[in-house]
Amino acid sequence: MSSTESIKNEGLPSSAWLLFIAIIAALMGMGLIGPVLPTLSTQLGASPSEVTLLYSSYNIVMAIGALITGAISTRLGLKKALLIGIIIIGVFAAIAGFATNIWTIIGLRGIWALGSSLFFATGLAAMVTVAGVSKTKSIVLFEAAVGIGVAAGPLIGGILGQFSWRYPFIGIGVMMVIVFLLLFTKLPNVKEDLGTKSNTSLKEPFRAMKNRSIAVLGIANSLYNFGFFTLLAYSPLILGLNPFNIGLIFLGWGILLGISSYFIAPRLEKTFGTIKSLYAMLILFTILLLVMGIFTSDLLIISGCIIISGLLFGNSNSLFTNAVMTTSPVEASTTSAAFSFLRMIGGAIAPFLAGILAELYAPNIPFIVGSCFVISSIIVIVLNRNYISPKSKIESKKPKQTLSNQTISKQTLSNQTLKVKDFMISDVISIPPNAEIKDLLKLFSKHHIGGVPVVNNQNKLIEMVSDGDIIRYLAPKEYSAHDFIYSILIEEGESEQEVLNDKITDSIDNLIPKRKLYYLDEDDTLEKAIQILSQNEFKKLPVLDSNKHVIGIISRGDINNILMKMLAHR
16 A cells, blocks of 8 residues: 555644645645746846845754754744744745845845744654654655655746746735745644653753764755755756756756655665665766756756756755765754754755855866865765764673583693783673664673774774773863863853753764774784783784674673682693
8 A cells, every 4th residue: 555545544633734735835845946046136136145144044944943943842832833934924024025136135035944944843743743643654745745845845936936936935925925824724732742752941042063973964965055056046047948848857856856866766765775775866966967067058958957956955955964864873853953954065065155156167167176174974874984874772681601511621721821811801892873872881881891892884993982081071071172162152151060961962973082093903912912911901802803893892700710720730
C-alpha cells in the first residue's frame, strides 16, 4: 500500500487537511519570487546583487529565527504560533507587492521570513498533534505538503508574474488571509498537546552548537548551501526568459526535489549509507556547477542543469538532515534549531555574493565559486568523518585478559621476550565520540575502570579518555575575556549546578584533549610498553593491529602482574 493510500484510509480530520493546505501555501512563498527576479531587476532598476538580496535577507532572518522561534512557539502554543506566523507572512508579502523600490522589498522579505520561521518551527508538531495518526504518517503528510509547495511556488509565480511582478507577492497575501481564517475557525487549540515538556530555553541551540557532530554537519551544509542558493537565486537572472517559462523550469526542479527527498534518499541511505551517499551527491553537484560555469551562455544546458539539480538537492538535503539527527546526542528540536542556524548562514551570504561576483567579473564566475564551496563542504566532512558516523553502541563486555586464558611458557618468561599481545586485555571496553559524558561516567562506574579508548564506527582509535579528563573538563576554568562574553550571551544567571548538568550531557568529543596519541602495536615488546608508561602520566595504553583497529589494552597493573610472574619463574 502506498503512503498516500495509507493516509486516506486513516480518515484524517479536517484540521489536518487545513494544515496541509497552509503548509503548501507557506512553502509556495519561498520559491514564488524566483521567476520574477529578472522583471524586478528591469522594472525597478536593480542590480543582480540587489535582486539576490531578496533571498539573502530571507535566509539570514530564517537563520536567526531558527534559534528563537522554537522557544517562542512552546510558550505561545501551536495554534497561536501558527496564526502569528501566517499573519506575518501574509501582511508583509502583500505590502511588498505595493513597494516602489527594491530595498523596501528586501526589508519586507526579511520580516516575511520571520513569519515563515515561526510557522515551520510549529508546522510539523501541529500536524503530528491534530492528525490523530502515527508520527510517521503525519510526517508523510507534512513532507507531501512541502513537496507540493516547493514545486507549485515557481509555477504560480511564473503565471502571475506574466502580468506583473507585484501579483505573486499580493497573491501570497491573499492566500494567507484565507488560510488564517480557516485555521482560526477550524483548528483546535492544541497548546496542551505539547505534553509535559518544559519551555524550550533560548540558550539550548547555542549549547547544542558546541557538539562536534552538529557543528561539523552544520558548517558542511552551510558551505553546500553556497552552491545551492547560487543556483536557486542567481540562475533565473541569466536565463533570459519570461516569468512563465522560468516558472516551468523551476517546476521541474521542484518536482524532482520532492521525488528525490521522499523516495530516493531513503533508498540511497539504506543501500550505501548516509555519508557515502552524501559524498556522491556533493561530488555530482560540484560537477553540475562546473558545467553551468563553463556553458553559462547555453540556455538548453543551463535549463537542464537547473532541473537535474532538483534530484541532487532533494537527496543532499535529506541526507544532511538524517545525518545530524542520527549523530547528535541533543534533543531533536534543539538539534534542528542549531543545525538550521548554521546551514542557513551559507544561504544568507551566497545569493548576494553571486550577484556581486557577476557584476565584478563575469556571469559564469558565481557557478565556479559555488562549486569551490561545495568542494570545501566535502573536505570538512572527510576531515571530521569520525564524528558524524551514526551512533554506535557502547561496548560493555566484561574485560578478559589474554594471560589468564592461555599458557605462557617458562622459556618465554625467562627470556623476557614477551610481546604486548601475550598479556593485553583482549576484550576492550570502548566508547564512540558522540556518546555523552554521563555515559562515560556510567561506564567507568559499572566496570570499575578509569579510562577507555574512544573509537569510530570502524573500531579505529581516536583517543584515550580518562576519569582525569572528565574532572579537568568539568572543573571551572580561569576567567578570560572570552568567558566573560560567553557568560553574557549564554550562561548568564545559571547556577554552578546548572552548568554541571549542561556539561554532563556534552558529547565526549568536547572533552578529548589535544595531545600526542600514544599506542602500542600488538607485536611491540614488554620493554616498549614499560618505557612509554614510565615516561608519561597516563595509566593505560591501547593496542592496535596492523589495520589500526583497537584489539586490546594494557595498564600499569597489567605490567606489574606480568613482572611478578617473571620473577616467580626465575
